[in-house]
Amino acid sequence: MSSRPPQTLDPATLRARLDRARAASAAAGTDALLIAPGSDLRYLIGEAGGSLERLTALVLPAGDEAPALVVPKLEAPGYAHVPAGELGVEVVTWVDGEDPYRMVADRLGKPRRVAVSDNTAARHVLPFRAALGDAEQTLAGPIVRELRMRKDAAEIEALRRAGAAIDRVHARMGEWLRPGRTEAEVADDITAAIVAEGHTHADFVIVGSGPNGASPHHDVSGRVIERGDIVVIDIGGPLPDGYNSDSTRTYAVGEPRDADVAETYAVLERAQRAAVAAVRPGVGAQDVDAAAREPITEAGFGEFFIHRTGHGIGLDVHEEPYIVGGNDLPLEPGMAFSVEPGIYLPGRWGARIEDIVVVTEDGVEALNTRPHELVVLES
Structure with missing residues (x-):
């Protein structure tokens, strides 16, 4: 207990x-x-x-x-x-x-x-x-x-609070993410901030720098972050009421060293926008997944988007509905889930953008409001 x-x-x-x-x-x-x-x-x-x-x-x-x-x-x-x-x-x-x-x-x-x-x-x-x-x-x-997958007004408000709390942590990333520090050291600071911003604990902290960012569930390691690295930060946890946050942003530690970062990341931004824009009552969960995949596939990166587009969230970080191909479940008001396409280039770098969204009576509300563009931190 x-x-x-x-x-x-x-x-x-x-x-x-x-x-x-x-x-x-x-x-x-x-x-x-x-x-x-x-x-x-x-x-x-x-x-x-x-x-x-x-x-x-x-x-x-x-x-x-x-x-x-x-x-x-x-x-x-x-x-x-x-x-x-x-x-x-x-x-x-x-x-x-x-x-x-x-x-x-x-x-x-x-x-x-x-x-x-x-x-x-x-x-x-x-x-x-x-x-x-x-x-x-x-x-x-x-x-x-x-x-459980149709949230009432109180549950949606709880998820709003969770989204705002994890956004405050992402807003502070420049305090911790810099060259010469290990992923584990950065993760320790993020974990403390997650609690300081109102969570009971950090349920997960992923710091995937450089080639580690190409592994969606990398966790953390002793790798030393280098100038020019692209870093995937996926973090979240429960507030005291039990409702969870989950948000991913991608950062560059100084100017990216790889010439293809800007163009590739722009594809990911288009995919995430398209998927969120597709969310509304009556649309199938699989159609939101397809909306995320289309821009990525058209740009030639389809094989590097290796997971579903999203998962439901509430008292569990992962719950129904799942935003994945083959799930024809029609979306309904009150359903809350992540929209998180990613592009992962093995041995090089990866990127993911994740927001929690809620289906409204006539569209969608995003519960995370941090900028989506690649954030270049001063190194």
Whole structure:
């Protein structure tokens, strides 16, 4: 359990989420949801909790039966701030020596089909399988994601705050990114700034300098940054309310040493603008991906754009919807996701531009507002 102060939503919002989850479960032909600690649990009751060897699970029947939070008695104080009574959730505690899986099975009777959180550990999934007998087990993700990927006004405002916080970190990059420093040293400064600007912690800090920038998920290394390097900075993390930031900008440490940087980077800027401009209700997620790829492919760099255009964001950094070829999901107001095309030239350098955007009633709102052009830092 986290030692940070709880950031519980008002009971009315949580009760509505529980009711929608019940309805979605019933519509999917599922008798109950078994929600493990994590972002799904935080979405539904306002507390993510934690999962070790002892079972904690929200048991949410699709029918009229009362939901229950099954939790080890020694961990129950960590859920004391959850307004269980107002949510109609019974807190059921257990102690070592009791069988919590049998407790869940007894509450559910003889379910035909149960859906288990996608992140439930195998040490819990397998005992559930034994306790629930012939019940079919499926993933809860396809049910819960239908609720979570359409953000309400409060969630969008939380993402705005997260976007503004990470923008403030990018605005300070000139303080840290300069020749003679290692990627790891720069990352340490960025990590401290992410916390100073309001995040609980830095979830990820990518500092990809020179040839390391051609690896989209490079992380950091002991490489010493050199004058003329192109550097990809991809950073983000959660604010205390649990909603995440994620933004990438590309920097030059002094004038770029490679003659093709300006022309290639201009292609990337066009691609990112085209993808954002394509976002509006009714457009398929795959069409936004295609809008990003077209300028890059036309310029001859198609083979160097090696990942999807974007991912949803909220209580998880990566969640539905995914902006990728083959996903014909129509975009709807309230969907929030990244738009982050990149061009990666192996052994040389790479570049990526990433904004978080939200689908509005008639278009799109970008939640990151830092300039998109290649920022040349004084060296």
